Amino acid sequence: MPKFAANLTLLFTEYPLTDRFDAARRAGFGGVELLIPYDTPAPELARALRDSGLSMVLINTPAPDWAAGDRGLAALPGREAAFRDSFELSLDYAAHLSPDHIHIMAGLASGAEAHATYLRNLSWATTRAPQQSLTIEPINSIDMPGFFLNDFDQAADILDQFKAPNLSLQFDAYHAHRITGDMPATWARHRHRTRHIQIAGTEGRHEPTGGAIDYPTFFALLDAQGYTGHVSAEYLPAAKTEDGLGWLWPYSAPAMP
Ligand SMILES: O=C(O)C(=O)[C@@H](O)CO
Numbered sequence: 652m653p654k655f656a657a658n659l660t661l662l663f664t665e666y667p668l669t670d671r672f673d674a675a676r677r678a679g680f681g682g683v684e685l686l687i688p689y690d691t692p693a694p695e696l697a698r699a700l701r702d703s704g705l706s707m708v709l710i711n712t713p714a715p716d717w718a719a720g721d722r723g724l725a726a727l728p729g730r731e732a733a734f735r736d737s738f739e740l741s742l743d744y745a746a747h748l749s750p751d752h753i754h755i756m757a758g759l760a761s762g763a764e765a766h767a768t769y770l771r772n773l774s775w776a777t778t779r780a781p782q783q784s785l786t787i788e789p790i791n792s793i794d795m796p797g798f799f800l801n802d803f804d805q806a807a808d809i810l811d812q813f814k815a816p817n818l819s820l821q822f823d824a825y826h827a828h829r830i831t832g833d834m835p836a837t838w839a840r841h842r843h844r845t846r847h848i849q850i851a852g853t854e855g856r857h858e859p860t861g862g863a864i865d866y867p868t869f870f871a872l873l874d875a876q877g878y879t880g881h882v883s884a885e886y887l888p889a890a891k892t893e894d895g896l897g898w899l900w901p902y903s904a905p906a907m908p
């Protein structure tokens with residue numbers, strides 16, 4: 652059975668942030684991820700994490716002004732100093748939260764200069780934090796127009812060129828479906844590069860049920876293939892989070908009150 656984590660940026664938003672950790676535990680998750688933890692002091696998050704008994708699976712590098720359109724800095728020419736500062740901030744948070752992975756957000760950019768900048772920044776980051784697992788994630792261009800890393804083969808070329816032991820693929824099955832139209836084939840091509848998986852339903856990015864991806868079959872395949880990473884629920888609950896968790900119950904029952 653895969654190890655399931657809850658993305659607390661999208662799930663359990665009915666609760667204040669520090670209460671979402673325990674809500675995830677009660678629901679049966681074993682880990683959590685938090686995309687943008689930087690508005691809350693790290694010690695406060697660390698306390699909530701510790702009290703819940705869960706593990707932190709993933710944080711993202713900062714996208715300094717999300718509301719203004721920032722989606723990360725790693726591929727932005729001329730913003731190298733800001734990228735390094737933002738990466739240092741994620742390392743500060745990592746020191747408190749011990750996430751399995753830090754997702755390095757590429758940002759909105761395109762072209763050769765952005766590609767060169769991205770490679771330089773990834774190279775710097777992998778050397779700066781050799782013990783920290785780092786990931787890159789292709790994100791589909793419909794949901795996030797202009798995001799630099801928007802294709803799995805593009806990510807594979809970069810990873811294969813780098814061969815850095817601490818840099819790997821974050822495989823979001825929802826994005827894989829939106830980008831290629833064939834999530835299982837994309838998984839087959841790229842699973843050896845993957846250390847973290849995220850899931851969502853293909854209809855409206857809601858619960859991972861119905862829609863074009865057969866998740867029970869995918870989870871069975873992950874078991875058969877010996878995948879040892881987490882599978883994070885990164886979706887927009889269609890209604891109250893707890894009301895949509897039936898997909899998790901065959902794998903992990905909610906804790907007794
Ligand atoms: O959009 C996604 O999918 C992600 O996993 C995020 O890291 C982007 O914030």
Ligand SMILES: [Mg+2]
Nearest residue numbers: 788823849885
């Ligand atoms: Mg994702």
